[in-house]
Amino acid sequence: MVVYLGSLFVLLLAAFWETNEFTAEVVHTFTLDNFRTLWERDVYRDVAWRTIKMAALVTVADAVLAFPIAYYMARVASPRARNLLLVAVVMPLWASYLVKTYAWRTMLANQGILNWALDPIGLNGPGYSTTGLWLVFTYLWLPFMILPLYAGLERIQPSLLEASADLGARPGRTFLRVVLPLVFPALVAGSLFTFSLTLGDYIAPGLITSEQFIGTVIYSIRGQALPLAAAYTMVPITIMVVYLLIARRLGAFENL
Amino acid sequence: MLLRLGALATLAFIYVPLVVIGLYAFNANVTQGWPIEDFSTRWWRVAYEDEAIRDAIVLSVVAALGATAIALVLGTLASLAVSRYEFFGRDTISFLVLLPIALPGIITGLSLQATFQNAGIAFGLLTIIVGHATFCIVVVYNNALARLRRVAGSFEEASADLGADSWQTFRHVTFPALRTPLLAGSLLAFALSFDEVVVTIFTSGAQQTLPIWIFANLSRPRELPIVNVVALVLILASTIPVYVAQRLSRDPTAAAAPAAAGAGAKQ
Numbered sequence: 001m002v003v004y005l006g007s008l009f010v011l012l013l014a015a016f017w018e019t020n021e022f023t024a025e026v027v028h029t030f031t032l033d034n035f036r037t038l039w040e041r042d043v044y045r046d047v048a049w050r051t052i053k054m055a056a057l058v059t060v061a062d063a064v065l066a067f068p069i070a071y072y073m074a075r076v077a078s079p080r081a082r083n084l085l086l087v088a089v090v091m092p093l094w095a096s097y098l099v100k101t102y103a104w105r106t107m108l109a110n111q112g113i114l115n116w117a118l119d120p121i122g123l124n125g126p127g128y129s130t131t132g133l134w135l136v137f138t139y140l141w142l143p144f145m146i147l148p149l150y151a152g153l154e155r156i157q158p159s160l161l162e163a164s165a166d167l168g169a170r171p172g173r174t175f176l177r178v179v180l181p182l183v184f185p186a187l188v189a190g191s192l193f194t195f196s197l198t199l200g201d202y203i204a205p206g207l208i209t210s211e212q213f214i215g216t217v218i219y220s221i222r223g224q225a226l227p228l229a230a231a232y233t234m235v236p237i238t239i240m241v242v243y244l245l246i247a248r249r250l251g252a253f254e255n256l
Numbered sequence: 257m258l259l260r261l262g263a264l265a266t267l268a269f270i271y272v273p274l275v276v277i278g279l280y281a282f283n284a285n286v287t288q289g290w291p292i293e294d295f296s297t298r299w300w301r302v303a304y305e306d307e308a309i310r311d312a313i314v315l316s317v318v319a320a321l322g323a324t325a326i327a328l329v330l331g332t333l334a335s336l337a338v339s340r341y342e343f344f345g346r347d348t349i350s351f352l353v354l355l356p357i358a359l360p361g362i363i364t365g366l367s368l369q370a371t372f373q374n375a376g377i378a379f380g381l382l383t384i385i386v387g388h389a390t391f392c393i394v395v396v397y398n399n400a401l402a403r404l405r406r407v408a409g410s411f412e413e414a415s416a417d418l419g420a421d422s423w424q425t426f427r428h429v430t431f432p433a434l435r436t437p438l439l440a441g442s443l444l445a446f447a448l449s450f451d452e453v454v455v456t457i458f459t460s461g462a463q464q465t466l467p468i469w470i471f472a473n474l475s476r477p478r479e480l481p482i483v484n485v486v487a488l489v490l491i492l493a494s495t496i497p498v499y500v501a502q503r504l505s506r507d508p509t510a511a512a513a514p515a516a517a518g519a520g521a522k523q
Contacts, residue, residue, distance in 0.1 A: 065269065068262025076259065087498060092270055094494035096451045098470050099487040103277035111289035113276055142270065200360015203454060207474065215362050222366060233363050240358065
């Protein structure tokens, strides 16, 4: 614990150091230049913005994909089927992250199964593009969305849905006005995972596309410019801290 | 009906990639085209005889055992301290312990690497274990703490009133209550450590754990058939902890919750 916190502190401190331009050595003098560089250079802003957009889109896709199966498990399935489905959802969480990313790399390849399946209807797979990466992230973090959503849906009293129907609401209206507000904290809890995991990842982007993201940039500049890399980590750290504070406000922590 | 279709679609989305990679493990060709033209088991033999893989597996197991052992001791102690005693900084500790899984792994990795470098510690088994222990501790701590919150401290007080010293109380009262969550916690810690790549890249130096071996070989097209075999073996192996967790708890959500809480660590 001490090692971890100490290391974290050193990293935070390193964000205020500078790199000697001639020797590439880290000089321990206090400076805000790293943050100014990050702010003024378009590349860093573009990459940060692209990463945040990606995290948001992954979160939305996961929520859409997770809802039907979570709802089915919580409210429709028999106890036996529910049990099986839960195991089916949990199992991939234990499977290696690298193996899953690699599986997608194979599927997205030019000669891969996606292009093969889409070819008869005249379409092309996303290939090694940002869209391809979006699919991979959506896939990787999906169970993290399904599980809190399932727990949240299971807690809703059936009588509330019946009451809504008795009062004349159609299923769509009941869903919008009763179910959705009740599971919202669970949705936020799930989004904590999908969002933060996407923000910091550098392996999946590196394996799937040549497009740069916060994680890949930190990884590639850490050798020559550790202070700048350290300063860049402040972006995901700040976003996650703010996100955590908002989530706590919304009551998402009870749903973790 | 629509709901069932949606649920099925999501389930298919989850499993198609795993099945596809499983089929590739029996692909006779070196190229990874689809559809697979010739099936063969020849790469299994090659993978089985590969010494680098064997070394990587041994290193991964040793590192995972080491990290789990550290996590068991420190995680249990931390959970006992936080749940049973009032002390200065208690809330801070319970928050700080969670940090390694709340922050992206690249930050943990980068900061540990910088620290080890500055301290002049050589990268190797020791640094791998320390890196893994940061998030393994959280997993054990969380599992133990959840149980300790439900088991009232009054049991321990009763034990003390009946004349047991603190060791006897731990041995006969606290520990039996903690056995299942500690088992579940170490299972998860072991699995997370065995699979970890994000932090390990920063702390392993020249050593190759199994995930690092996979990562290094993904960029070598000629090695991909062997990677496929290893991938399928790892997918099949991941059913073991699911099965054990099921047996341990009889309640799949109990196995799911720590997995969800802990798996954030590996990223």
